[in-house]
Amino acid sequence: MVKQERAARTRETLIRSAAEVFDREGYAAASLTGISSLAGVSNGALHFHFASKAALTDAVERAALRRLTEVAEVPVPSAGRVQSLIDVTHGLAAALRGDVVLRAGFGLCGEASRMPAADLRGWWQGWVEGTLKEAEAAGELHPGAAARDVVSAVVAATVGFEVLGTRDVEWLSAATLTRFWRLLLPSLVSSALLAELAPEGGAAAS
Missing domain, CATH: 1.10.357.10 (Tetracycline Repressor, domain 2)
Structure with missing residues (x-):
């Protein structure tokens, strides 16, 4: 249960961080590295939750x-x-x-x-x-x-x-x-x- 809650929090943090980067830089210029850095997680952790930039963008929408x-x-x-x-x-x-x-x-x-x-x-x-x-x-x-x-x-x-x-x-x-x-x-x-x-x-x- 604790792991599930932590995973849910990480996912929400990534969605918000992606939204902040999209809002500031635009979709085309936004990078997954920049999003993971803002969220305070590794690229590997980001890809665990979202297989691609498109998948993360869909989640934001x-x-x-x-x-x-x-x-x-x-x-x-x-x-x-x-x-x-x-x-x-x-x-x-x-x-x-x-x-x-x-x-x-x-x-x-x-x-x-x-x-x-x-x-x-x-x-x-x-x-x-x-x-x-x-x-x-x-x-x-x-x-x-x-x-x-x-x-x-x-x-x-x-x-x-x-x-x-x-x-x-x-x-x-x-x-x-x-x-x-x-x-x-x-x-x-x-x-x-x-x-x-x-x-x-x-x-x-x-």
Whole structure:
């Protein structure tokens, strides 16, 4: 049992170290030697857990997807599904600021040289689509705003913030997300619902 726990800790350390190297240097420039050195283990120990760079990269992406699904697993607030969408975008931005594994997972999705083991951007698009369809079915959207028309704006903006945030963390700030929602919401929901929503998300949404 002790050996199993130690092996699990080593594996998690390697995944985090790989994420840090991918985040800092990019996938192509990252080396297994650099990753094992950062993790404080030998190359042999790294290869015991991951047969190749591709296998380690796949593990980073899968770990990142698990974290993304956790960000999105929030109860629907009393204000409805649009508020849930607002809250989760704020949660995602905060997680991207502080979680290098999640950040690296999104970054790896942009690597044209490989097929991702877990497509975080694709999963995010699907979640946004599903949430907006639920909001539409619940009558939360403005009569002139169809869910399919709003998805592209929300996904493009949030993924854009994620990409730009790798260079300037201000793109992932609560203020940036709040300004985005203040701009979008009047065309997305009725004036009656607008008064109930909190574009700043978080505790203000409850």
